[in-house]
Amino acid sequence: MAKSRVAAIDVGNDALKGIFGKLDHELYIPNIIAPDLEDRPVIGIEELDKKEVLDNIHIRVHSPALEENGVIYRVGNLATKTTNSQELDPGSSKSEEDQTLIMLFAALALDAVQSSDFKEKSDIVDANYTLGTGLPLREVKEGKDVGYRSQLLGSVHQVEFLVTPKHQGKKVNLKFDDVKVYPEGFAAYVNLVMDNDLKVINKELLDKQILIQDIGGLSTDIAVIRNRNVDDDKAQGFNLGVSESLEQIREEIRSRHGVELDSRRDIVDIITRKNNRHHIMVKGSRTNVHDITDHILLELAKKEYRFLRNVWSKNSQSEICYFVGGGSAVLKDYIKALNNKLDGYNIEFFEDEQESIWMMANAYYKLINQYIGTSSKDKKEDKAATEAK
Ligand SMILES: Nc1ncnc2c1ncn2[C@@H]1O[C@H](COP(=O)(O)OP(=O)(O)OP(=O)(O)O)[C@@H](O)[C@H]1O
Numbered sequence: 001m002a003k004s005r006v007a008a009i010d011v012g013n014d015a016l017k018g019i020f021g022k023l024d025h026e027l028y029i030p031n032i033i034a035p036d037l038e039d040r041p042v043i044g045i046e047e048l049d050k051k052e053v054l055d056n057i058h059i060r061v062h063s064p065a066l067e068e069n070g071v072i073y074r075v076g077n078l079a080t081k082t083t084n085s086q087e088l089d090p091g092s093s094k095s096e097e098d099q100t101l102i103m104l105f106a107a108l109a110l111d112a113v114q115s116s117d118f119k120e121k122s123d124i125v126d127a128n129y130t131l132g133t134g135l136p137l138r139e140v141k142e143g144k145d146v147g148y149r150s151q152l153l154g155s156v157h158q159v160e161f162l163v164t165p166k167h168q169g170k171k172v173n174l175k176f177d178d179v180k181v182y183p184e185g186f187a188a189y190v191n192l193v194m195d196n197d198l199k200v201i202n203k204e205l206l207d208k209q210i211l212i213q214d215i216g217g218l219s220t221d222i223a224v225i226r227n228r229n230v231d232d233d234k235a236q237g238f239n240l241g242v243s244e245s246l247e248q249i250r251e252e253i254r255s256r257h258g259v260e261l262d263s264r265r266d267i268v269d270i271i272t273r274k275n276n277r278h279h280i281m282v283k284g285s286r287t288n289v290h291d292i293t294d295h296i297l298l299e300l301a302k303k304e305y306r307f308l309r310n311v312w313s314k315n316s317q318s319e320i321c322y323f324v325g326g327g328s329a330v331l332k333d334y335i336k337a338l339n340n341k342l343d344g345y346n347i348e349f350f351e352d353e354q355e356s357i358w359m360m361a362n363a364y365y366k367l368i369n370q371y372i373g374t375s376s377k378d379k380k381e382d383k384a385a386t387e388a389k
């Protein structure tokens with residue numbers, strides 16, 4: 001049988017995070033796509049190959065799982081530079097958007113062409129994966145994980161690289177040997193209690209009732225963990241994330257300073273970068289926009305805090321709430337200040353924003369490896385049992 005490579009992919013509304021193989025490859029791609037023509041103008045191939053692959057993802061995707069098959073897309077950074085780029089809207093279902101699949105397939109194809117696990121023959125790579133991924137709790141509760149999984153498993157999906165540096169003309173045929181779809185909130189819990197070798201860490205957390213509030217680009221999920229499991233009935237998903245506030249900031253910067261920023265990405269950069277945070281250039285002068293970002297982020301923090309109150313009041317015996325997701329990194333100081341002033345809940349943030357952002361992908365990686373480990377052990381035991389007969 002062809003080799004099956006492990007992939008753990010969090011297709012976030014804001015950005016895709018992927019971990020591959022034996023932790024030998026990682027990908028972070030902003031979740032933006034733009035339909036395109038085949039011939040995007042480029043300079044010679046030598047010039048093209050000098051460019052960054054991740055800034056120039058240009059592909060055609062064939063898959064029966066897609067509503068629109070065979071369409072050409074710019075993906076990630078390249079898509080931000082077009083006028084017809086698509087970022088997901090609140091209320092959309094990840095499991096039902098072509099965009100989710102386009103991002104997923106693009107990431108897998110990018111991994112496949114650089115991995116020594118697969119051989120390339122006349123520009124064609126046949127790549128087999130065992131995938132661990134996830135969907136928001138809300139969609140899993142609605143049972144959408146089942147259709148999503150079978151769509152992936154059911155056919156071969158092809159990614160063709162068009163005007164992409166180093167990979168122009170290559171075709172990757174993606175096939176899934178197995179797919180596991182985990183609910184996002186549960187995954188965060190696994191990440192908190194298990195290390196990469198699947199050993200239990202944070203033992204004291206294991207039997208506590210805890211809350212995990214995941215603030216993402218478009219959604220906030222609060223998972224209630226009891227008896228080492230997500231309590232499905234108690235968990236709550238909200239269609240609110242950081243993206244709307246980013247749009248609001250963009251709009252206010254436009255109306256107050258007449259500066260047009262390309263995408264939400266630019267705003268994220270303005271509010272998170274180490275140097276010159278909360279500053280933009282206006283006609284060549286460095287200009288402070290902290291007043292704008294501050295009141296909009298505070299409003300969002302208040303809403304997020306209300307979600308917490310709401311869920312905590314219905315789960316009064318919770319001992320702690322962990323804040324994860326990139327949104328938690330942005331809102332940390334605001335939420336902490338509100339909590340000090342108001343209820344004083346036992347809440348915890350991750351110091352390292354990267355840890356917050358990669359939480360889900362790390363969790364899927366642990367879970368899928370654990371799954372592979374136990375299923376191959378079962379097979380060995382089955383085999384031993386048959387041989388013993
Ligand atoms: N260093 C950073 N780089 C990128 N985004 C950051 C960073 N720090 C904080 N953020 C914020 O995190 C948000 C994205 O969070 P995250 O990656 O958890 O979302 P997501 O998982 O893609 O979305 P969702 O959970 O809704 O599907 C961005 O909108 C941004 O405001």
Ligand SMILES: [Mg+2]
Nearest residue numbers: 012013216325
């Ligand atoms: Mg997320």
